[in-house]
Structure formats: C-alpha cells, structure tokens
Amino acid sequence: MTSPLDPLQRARLLDAEMQLQRAWLELTLRELQVAAKASPWAKFRALNLGGVGLSILKHRSLWLAAVSLLINMYRRHAK
Numbered sequence: 001m002t003s004p005l006d007p008l009q010r011a012r013l014l015d016a017e018m019q020l021q022r023a024w025l026e027l028t029l030r031e032l033q034v035a036a037k038a039s040p041w042a043k044f045r046a047l048n049l050g051g052v053g054l055s056i057l058k059h060r061s062l063w064l065a066a067v068s069l070l071i072n073m074y075r076r077h078a079k
Contacts, residue, residue: 005013
C-alpha cells in the first residue's frame with residue numbers, strides 16, 4: 001500500500017518531472033534545428049525570401065509554370 005505524499009514531497013516530484021520534460025523538449029528542439037540546417041531548403045533561407053518566397057520555391061507546379069513561361073517568351077523572341 002502506498003502512503004500519500006506530503007505537499008513538499010509532491011512539489012519536489014512535480015518539479016523533477018517538469019525538469020525532465022523541459023530537458024526532453026530542449027533535446028528535441030536541438031534535433032529539429034540540426035535537421036533544418038541540414039535541409040537543402042536551408043540555403044534559400046540565407047536569401048531572406050521569407051515564408052511566402054520559400055513556400056513558392058517548394059511547389060513544383062510553380063517551377064513548371066515559370067519554366068513554361070520562360071520557354072514561351074524565348075519562342076516568341078526567337079521568331
């Protein structure tokens with residue numbers, strides 16, 4: 001049978017649990033930051049494109065639209 005914890009023991013236990021959760025969250029955040037820096041998209045962050053500019057670069061359909069626009073402009077200019 002377990003005995004009930006007095007308020008001081010309970011506070012210490014909760015404090016220790018919160019410290020463990022904080023340490024785990026910090027480790028997880030570090031891992032995510034390392035993964036983000038290793039991402040091929042990290043190079044574009046240095047260009048200061050912002051969230052909108054970066055999201056545009058990630059969409060393949062927008063790349064295809066830009067390439068087709070450039071091809072059409074080249075064809076018209078070449079005629």
